[in-house]
Amino acid sequence: MIELRQVTFSRTDGATQRKIIDDLSIVINEGQQVALVGDSGSGKTTLLNLLAGLLVPTHGEITVNGQLISHFNDNELAVYRRSIGVIFQHYQLLEALSVADNIRFQARLNDIKVDHAQLETLAERLGIKDKLRAFPNQLSGGEQQRVGIARAVINQPKVILADEPTGNLDSERSQEVVDLLQTLCRERRINLVMVTHSQRLAGQFETQLRLKNGKLYD
Ligand SMILES: Nc1ncnc2c1ncn2[C@@H]1O[C@H](COP(=O)(O)OP(=O)(O)O)[C@@H](O)[C@H]1O
Numbered sequence: 001m002i003e004l005r006q007v008t009f010s011r012t013d014g015a016t017q018r019k020i021i022d023d024l025s026i027v028i029n030e031g032q033q034v035a036l037v038g039d040s041g042s043g044k045t046t047l048l049n050l051l052a053g054l055l056v057p058t059h060g061e062i063t064v065n066g067q068l069i070s071h072f073n074d075n076e077l078a079v080y081r082r083s084i085g086v087i088f089q090h091y092q093l094l095e096a097l098s099v100a101d102n103i104r105f106q107a108r109l110n111d112i113k114v115d116h117a118q119l120e121t122l123a124e125r126l127g128i129k130d131k132l133r134a135f136p137n138q139l140s141g142g143e144q145q146r147v148g149i150a151r152a153v154i155n156q157p158k159v160i161l162a163d164e165p166t167g168n169l170d171s172e173r174s175q176e177v178v179d180l181l182q183t184l185c186r187e188r189r190i191n192l193v194m195v196t197h198s199q200r201l202a203g204q205f206e207t208q209l210r211l212k213n214g215k216l217y218d
Pocket residue numbers: 011020038039040041042043044045046047
């Protein structure tokens with residue numbers, strides 16, 4: 001469960017303070033999947049970064065699965081950040097590592113042992129089993145993002161944050177990637193918060209949050 005209580009995030013812009021996230025209160029229940037939509041500059045990435053523990057709110061509280069992350073110190077934040085899954089628009093795979101090693105690397109950061117059978121099972125689910133020995137630059141965009149999903153779920157997180165994960169994919173590939181992501185998160189009761197510009201993709205989420213100038217609207 002994720003809870004934001006009157007969260008504000010301000011940046012100083014010359015002499016003025018700008019509220020990029022403006023007094024947001026949100027409750028996301030366990031396992032709930034949320035699409036986050038809004039114009040460019042509305043604060044979507046900032047909100048994900050707050051949930052990821054990469055930014056600290058100026059005011060307010062954020063609780064994730066009982067942890068008051070808005071009040072964590074640097075060490076606590078570092079541990080918290082490794083406990084969640086993140087997926088990026090530009091995949092952010094390590095080019096020098098094979099697909100299998102990209103996925104293993106993430107697990108290793110958390111001291112989680114992943115045996116080959118586990119890796120193969122997950123890769124098979126994602127349709128990339130025959131790509132485990134390949135390198136990222138040998139994959140299509142859709143395949144790279146499936147690796148991104150594998151990397152996000154390998155540590156069995158309770159939360160996955162995805163910032164426009166289909167921003168570089170055509171609509172057919174986008175549909176496949178989001179279907180896979182939603183199915184895996186549903187099976188594992190993972191909270192998924194996904195930013196998208198696609199009304200169609202947002203429409204297949206049980207909850208849609210619309211941001212404008214750092215505030216929610218209907
Ligand atoms: N590092 C930064 N310094 C100053 N302003 C920023 C910074 N990052 C984002 N902003 C501003 O915050 C607002 C929200 O940005 P962002 O969260 O990236 O929006 P979105 O992801 O919805 O496009 C924008 O007006 C942007 O210019």
